[in-house]
Amino acid sequence: MIGAGFGGLRASKYLADKDVDVVVIDRQNHHVFQPLLYQVATAVLSPGEIAQPIRRILHSYKNIEVVLGEAVDIDGTNKQVVLGDGVRVNFDYLILAAGARHSYFGHDDWETSAPGLKTLDDAVEIRRRVLLAFEMAERDAYLQDRKRQLNFIVVGGGPTGVELAGAIADIARQALAKDFKAIKTADARVVLFEGSDRILGTFAPELSDSARLQLEDIGVEVRLSSFVTEIEPGRVKVGEDWIDCDVVVWATGVAASSLGRKLGVETDKAGRVFVEPDLSIKPNKDIFVIGDMASIKQADGTPVPGVSPAAMQMGEQTAKNILAEIKGKARKPFEYNDKGTMATIGRSKAIAEVGKFKFRGFIAWLMWLFLHVFFLIGFKNRLAVMTDWFWAYLTRERSARLITGKAEHMQDAIEFMQAARARGTRSKSKTKV
Amino acid sequence: MIGAGFGGLRASKYLADKDVDVVVIDRQNHHVFQPLLYQVATAVLSPGEIAQPIRRILHSYKNIEVVLGEAVDIDGTNKQVVLGDGVRVNFDYLILAAGARHSYFGHDDWETSAPGLKTLDDAVEIRRRVLLAFEMAERDAYLQDRKRQLNFIVVGGGPTGVELAGAIADIARQALAKDFKAIKTADARVVLFEGSDRILGTFAPELSDSARLQLEDIGVEVRLSSFVTEIEPGRVKVGEDWIDCDVVVWATGVAASSLGRKLGVETDKAGRVFVEPDLSIKPNKDIFVIGDMASIKQADGTPVPGVSPAAMQMGEQTAKNILAEIKGKARKPFEYNDKGTMATIGRSKAIAEVGKFKFRGFIAWLMWLFLHVFFLIGFKNRLAVMTDWFWAYLTRERSARLITGKAEHMQDAIEFMQAARARGTRSKSKTKV
Numbered sequence: 001m002i003g004a005g006f007g008g009l010r011a012s013k014y015l016a017d018k019d020v021d022v023v024v025i026d027r028q029n030h031h032v033f034q035p036l037l038y039q040v041a042t043a044v045l046s047p048g049e050i051a052q053p054i055r056r057i058l059h060s061y062k063n064i065e066v067v068l069g070e071a072v073d074i075d076g077t078n079k080q081v082v083l084g085d086g087v088r089v090n091f092d093y094l095i096l097a098a099g100a101r102h103s104y105f106g107h108d109d110w111e112t113s114a115p116g117l118k119t120l121d122d123a124v125e126i127r128r129r130v131l132l133a134f135e136m137a138e139r140d141a142y143l144q145d146r147k148r149q150l151n152f153i154v155v156g157g158g159p160t161g162v163e164l165a166g167a168i169a170d171i172a173r174q175a176l177a178k179d180f181k182a183i184k185t186a187d188a189r190v191v192l193f194e195g196s197d198r199i200l201g202t203f204a205p206e207l208s209d210s211a212r213l214q215l216e217d218i219g220v221e222v223r224l225s226s227f228v229t230e231i232e233p234g235r236v237k238v239g240e241d242w243i244d245c246d247v248v249v250w251a252t253g254v255a256a257s258s259l260g261r262k263l264g265v266e267t268d269k270a271g272r273v274f275v276e277p278d279l280s281i282k283p284n285k286d287i288f289v290i291g292d293m294a295s296i297k298q299a300d301g302t303p304v305p306g307v308s309p310a311a312m313q314m315g316e317q318t319a320k321n322i323l324a325e326i327k328g329k330a331r332k333p334f335e336y337n338d339k340g341t342m343a344t345i346g347r348s349k350a351i352a353e354v355g356k357f358k359f360r361g362f363i364a365w366l367m368w369l370f371l372h373v374f375f376l377i378g379f380k381n382r383l384a385v386m387t388d389w390f391w392a393y394l395t396r397e398r399s400a401r402l403i404t405g406k407a408e409h410m411q412d413a414i415e416f417m418q419a420a421r422a423r424g425t426r427s428k429s430k431t432k433v
Numbered sequence: 434m435i436g437a438g439f440g441g442l443r444a445s446k447y448l449a450d451k452d453v454d455v456v457v458i459d460r461q462n463h464h465v466f467q468p469l470l471y472q473v474a475t476a477v478l479s480p481g482e483i484a485q486p487i488r489r490i491l492h493s494y495k496n497i498e499v500v501l502g503e504a505v506d507i508d509g510t511n512k513q514v515v516l517g518d519g520v521r522v523n524f525d526y527l528i529l530a531a532g533a534r535h536s537y538f539g540h541d542d543w544e545t546s547a548p549g550l551k552t553l554d555d556a557v558e559i560r561r562r563v564l565l566a567f568e569m570a571e572r573d574a575y576l577q578d579r580k581r582q583l584n585f586i587v588v589g590g591g592p593t594g595v596e597l598a599g600a601i602a603d604i605a606r607q608a609l610a611k612d613f614k615a616i617k618t619a620d621a622r623v624v625l626f627e628g629s630d631r632i633l634g635t636f637a638p639e640l641s642d643s644a645r646l647q648l649e650d651i652g653v654e655v656r657l658s659s660f661v662t663e664i665e666p667g668r669v670k671v672g673e674d675w676i677d678c679d680v681v682v683w684a685t686g687v688a689a690s691s692l693g694r695k696l697g698v699e700t701d702k703a704g705r706v707f708v709e710p711d712l713s714i715k716p717n718k719d720i721f722v723i724g725d726m727a728s729i730k731q732a733d734g735t736p737v738p739g740v741s742p743a744a745m746q747m748g749e750q751t752a753k754n755i756l757a758e759i760k761g762k763a764r765k766p767f768e769y770n771d772k773g774t775m776a777t778i779g780r781s782k783a784i785a786e787v788g789k790f791k792f793r794g795f796i797a798w799l800m801w802l803f804l805h806v807f808f809l810i811g812f813k814n815r816l817a818v819m820t821d822w823f824w825a826y827l828t829r830e831r832s833a834r835l836i837t838g839k840a841e842h843m844q845d846a847i848e849f850m851q852a853a854r855a856r857g858t859r860s861k862s863k864t865k866v
Contacts, residue, residue, distance in 0.1 A: 001866055011866075020864040029568060029836040046481040053834045059612040063863075065575055068568040068836075087576055092864045120837055135462060135501040142498055143520055179492040326864055384817070401486045403462040403501075404553055430496075431453040431525045431759055433434055433444075 001095045002071045002081060002259065004031050004054040007291035007311035008097035014319035016061035020326070023089055025081065027070040029053055032120055033376050035308065036385070038160060040123035041249075042167035043131065043175070043401045044392055047120045049384045050376065071098070074262050076284045093286045093322050096259060096273075097315065100292035100306065103253030103270060110231040114248035117160055124404065126249055130168060131403050133246035134176055134185055141182035150188040151245040153236055155228050156252025157194030157201075159343040162211060164249055165192040165220045166346035173219060174347075175392075175401075191221045193228055193238060195252070200343055200351070202305060207351045210360040214349040254306060256293045263287065268295045277333035279318055288321075290314035296334065304336045313337060344368045347393070434528045435504045435514065435692065437464050437487040440724035440744035441530035447752035449494035453759070456522055458514065460503040462486055465553055466809050468741065469818070471593060473556035474682075475600035476564065476608070476834045477825055480553045482817045483809070504531070507695050509717045526719045526755050529692060529706075530748065533725035533739065536686030536703060543664040547681035550593055557837065559682055563601060564836050566679040567609055567618055574615035583621040584678040586669055588661050589685025590627030591634075592776040595644060597682055598625040598653045599779035606652060607780075608825075608834075623652065626659045626671060628685070633776055633784065635738060640784040643793040647782040687739060689726045696720065701728050710766035712751050721754075723747035729767065737769045746770060777801045780826070 001008050004026040015022050030051040039045040055066045067089070073082040074096070080088040102116030115125050133150055140146045150172075154165040172188040192199070192215065198208035199215075199222060212222050223238070230237035235244050256271035265281045266274050272295035275281060279288045279296065291311035296304050304310050314334060321331040340354030342364060350364035359367060369389070376382050434441050437459040448455050463484040472478040488499045500522070506515040507529070513521040535549030548558050566583055573579045583605075587598040605621040625632070625648065631641035632648075632655060645655050656671070663670035668677050689704035698714045699707050705728035708714060712721045712729065724744035729737050737743050747767055754764040773787030775797060783797035792800060802822070809815050 015866060020866055022866045029564065029834070046479045047837065048479040048481075048835055051835055053612070055612040056834065062614075065614055067572050067576065068565075069572065087572075089576060090865055093866045095866060120835065124837070131462060132501075139500050139502065139520075143500065143522060179486070179488040181495075181498055322864075322866060383820070387816070387820075401462070401489065402481055402484055402553065404480065404557070431755075432523055433448060433453055433455045433526045433528060433755060 001025065001097065003097035003099055003257075003291070004028075004057075004066075005034070005097060005099050005291060005311065006308040007099075007315040008095065009054075009057065009315070010312040011095050011097065011290070011315035011319045012058060012061075012064055014316050015323070016058070016064060018063065018323055020063060020322070022061075022064040023067055023091075024054060024058065024064060025067045025069055025071055025083070025089065026054055027068070028119070029055065029068050030120070031057060033372075033381075034118070035372060036376070037117055037120070037123045038163040038167055040120065041117055041126040041130070041164060042171055043127050044167070045385060045388055047124060049381055049388065051120060052381065071259060074259065074287070076263070076287065079286070091286075094288065095315070095318055096257075096263075096287065096289045096293055097291045097311070098257035098259050098293055100254050100256045100270070100272075102250050103255035104250065105253055107231070110250065113231045113233050114155065114236075114250040116250045117164065126164075126247075127401075128403050129247045130171070131401060134172075134180060134183070134188075135403070137183050137246075138180050147183065149244075150183075150185075151243070151247075152188060152190045153243070153245045153248045154190070154192045155236075155248065155250050157192055157196070157199030157222070157224075158251060159200065161192060161194070161249075161251035162199055162215065162343055162345060164251060165190050166215055166218060166344070166349065169215075169219045170346050186219075189221065190219065191223060191243075193223050193226045195225065195227050197224050199224070202341065203343070203351060203353050204358060207353055207358055207360065211343065211345055211351050214345045214351075214361070218346045218349065254292065260289065260293050263289070278321055278331040279314055279334050280331075288318045290318055298336050305341075307341065309339060310336055342368050342371070434458065434530065436530035436532055436690075436724070437461075437490075437499075438467070438530060438532050438724060438744065439741040440532075440748040441528065442487075442490065442748070443745040444528050444530065444723070444748035444752045445491060445494075445497055447749050448756070449491070449497055451496065451756055453496060453755070455494075455497040456524075457487060457491065457497060457499045458502055458504055458516070458522065459487055459499070460501070461552070462488065462501050463553070464490060466805075466814075467551070468805060469809070470550055470553070470556045471596040471600055473553065474550055474559040474563070474597060475604055476560050477600070478818060478821055480557060482814055482821065484553055485814065504692060507692065507720070509696070509720065512719070524719075527721065528748070528751055529690075529696075529720065529722045529726055530724045530744070531690035531692050531726055533687050533689045533703070533705075535683050536688035537683065538686055540664070543683065546664045546666050547588065547669075547683040549683045550597065559597075559680075561836050562680045563604070564834060567605075567613060567616070567621075568836070570616050570679075571613050580616070582677075583616075583618075584676070584680075585621060585623045586676065586678045586681045587623070587625045588669075588681065588683050590625055590629070590632030590655070590657075591684060594625055594627070594682075594684035595632055595648065595776055595778060597684060598623050599648055599651060599777070599782065602648075602652045603779050619652075622654065624654045624656060624676075626656050626661055628658065628660050630657050632657070635774065636776070636784060636786050637791060640786055640791055640793065644776065644778055644784050647778045647784075647794070651779045651782065687725065693722065693726050696722070711754055711764040712747055712767050713764075721751045723751055731769050738774075740774065742772060743769055775801050775804070 001024045033050040036050040058064045070084040071081050101118050104110045137150050152168050154161045169190045173186045176185040200208050200211050226238050235242050254270045260273040273289040275289050275294045292306045317334045342352035344350040348362045348365050350368045352359040352364040434457045466483040469483045491497045503517040504514050505517050534551050537543045570583050585601050587594045602623045606619045609618040633641050659671050668675050687703045693706040706722040708722050708727045725739045750767045775785035777783040781795045781798050783801045785792040785797040
């Protein structure tokens with residue numbers, strides 16, 4: 001098993017206490033509840049609240065061993081996974097569930113200026129940039145009487161982009177407003193760019209419209225049919241126009257783990273592996289590819305979406321197929337069961353689509369809240385997250401507003417963000433300490 | 434005001450809503466409750482639980498402005514603080530409270546191998562190393578049938594060293610024991626080296642003895658009169674002997690902020706500024722130096738210790754003196770009021786000394802617990818820490834067991850820690866996934 005995301009973890013749990021030995025390899029020691037990453041990026045939750053050590057999640061199963069390591073190659077002939085340091089791990093069956101990152105469409109150099117949001121480290125880095133932007137604006141306004149517009153740009157109108165844009169606008173208007181004195185944090189501009197003609201394109205068009213209106217209601221500018229064509233430190237080119245900005249977050253494009261390309265099988269442009277109906281690959285039926293790494297179509301011809309329920313269902317089906325085959329039974333093809341999708345926009349704002357039913361606003365937000373607490377792994381995490389949310393809802397405060405990172409990076413960041421620097425002093429009439 | 438540690442924060446709060454303008458400059462955006470840093474380093478608490486944004490702590494005071502920035506120089510002639518990017522901040526009075534770090538006695542190159550524990554980033558780095566050491570040992574034992582002794586070394590038997598050594602031993606024996614399958618985490622060796630003939634030298638000798646016994650009781654080896662003379666990646670030289678180790682933590686020596694040396698005043702070897710009885714400096718009576726940066730003697734000739742109560746008392750006295758002088762009154766000299774000290778050793782283990790009274794074991798630990806929750810800043814933090822402690826006490830689990838750090842650093846770390854690497858495979862009889 002490579003990867004302990006939603007798919008890998010579900011497969012592992014299904015294989016728990018069965019007559020197989022399971023080795024779970026992940027390059028992180030923790031499983032992250034990705035749907036809440038944006039809340040870490042916007043200082044609502046702490047990293048520890050949405051993550052659990054993989055070892056802890058699986059510790060009660062005697063037949064499962066967890067190995068921290070990065071798989072760099074698959075040796076199909078010898079049935080071995082090759083780790084970063086050359087160590088090889090044997091397998092009879094391999095489940096590849098290493099997930100995906102954001103794709104910069106060939107512009108990987110944009111990542112420094114416009115980080116994506118896939119890991120806890122990404123989330124902490126985005127939090128650092130967002131909070132630093134406000135700090136720097138306050139500093140310029142107070143020490144140098146220099147007021148300037150704060151601009152936050154989110155690229156991509158999928159769930160992550162929408163959630164991030166909404167949460168940044170929330171922070172600026174609520175949590176930070178009281179703490180800054182020289183600037184009005186609510187004046188910060190949050191712009192969401194989406195290439196297509198509506199946001200949250202996997203939802204029904206009327207829900208996309210509702211989401212856009214809800215976003216605009218909390219002050220986010222939504223720009224549809226807008227392509228970002230260039231990114232430099234401090235500015236973004238949209239179509240032909242350059243737009244200055246303090247923070248850019250990249251929330252579009254999918255690039256499946258590069259491990260998929262090591263299998264000698266055809267992949268789509270995003271690196272997703274074209275899998276057989278049972279999620280195995282043609283040249284080696286003992287290797288399965290699941291979750292965001294797999295490209296497979298539903299009965300109606302539409303692709304299975306890259307969402308966590310799909311990954312979990314794939315994990316479970318694969319585990320079932322392996323156990324069946326060991327017992328001499330036939331594998332069954334994978335069928336995606338769409339139980340509905342939802343996206344949150346901000347405080348009391350969300351949309352949800354379950355079969356023919358569509359929800360928006362407060363009721364959709366409650367559904368989102370309930371499901372996300374319910375699926376969060378670990379009782380203690382659920383308790384902590386609920387406390388934090390309740391606290392934030394009541395007080396509109398954010399508890400995790402830390403800017404971390406080594407001191408020298410901090411200085412770099414300050415210098416980086418102060419593109420235009422002027423030396424000056426100011427004096428006040430009262431005694432200054 | 435430079436620095437928002439215990440001293441700076443106390444001074445700021447005392448000056449709040451008074452007829453002065455206060456500018457608080459800190460290179461971090463948060464105040465850290467340093468006495469609990471070791472609990473972040475050992476995965477009991479999350480960074481967010483022991484830190485609060487400075488801006489948030491002081492947000493209700495209209496006359497206080499918080500500036501994120503690193504003070505690099507003091508221009509006494511023009512009465513200005515110079516920030517890292519050249520911006521200058523005027524002052525009528527300056528309170529210098531930038532604290533101290535650990536000193537490597539001229540061997541700053543040791544820091545990479547043996548980090549100290551002064552900031553949240555230090556704590557997260559130590560946590561990463563400790564957890565990674567166990568992960569690597571498990572990996573070697575499982576994938577390569579290579580068992581090896583895990584060695585953790587703590588240098589320095591002051592409160593930080595004792596707390597860290599005790600907490601690492603606790604983790605190995607309790608929290609991690611169930612989660613690792615190929616290694617016995619309880620077999621990990623934790624060695625505490627102290628140069629003098631007893632640990633916690635500022636306490637009464639019988640309490641030092643008690644602390645040593647309590648440490649040994651939870652499995653820590655205490656080596657007194659032992660000097661570390663050399664540190665290399667993976668090993669430490671004590672006296673004439675080299676000792677292999679997986680993690681070294683540096684918890685000895687004090688180096689006051691280098692700002693003290695920019696004042697043109699005499700400093701002691703540790704860079705602490707010799708201050709006047711009112712904590713100001715001779716050449717410029719409008720500059721005060723407080724907390725770990727100041728060197729001052731008590732009435733009985735002993736130095737005021739570098740502890741948080743002393744820093745807070747200095748902060749308050751300085752604020753009082755400034756307000757008095759503005760009103761035309763005279764300054765009063767600083768007098769340290771020793772209310773007692775305590776150090777914790779582990780679960781239900783601690784020592785405390787209050788005047789003539791001495792406490793040890795469970796009762797001292799309860800006192801420690803109560804006081805540390807009480808003085809923690811922020812109601813929500815207190816609640817979260819109490820919940821975590823109660824949880825950890827009941828279940829012996831640790832909630833913050835995350836190894837964070839960019840993926841490439843993770844790989845470096847893995848390679849760094851696998852000093853001896855061998856290639857090999859192993860097979861098992863059961864089906865392997």
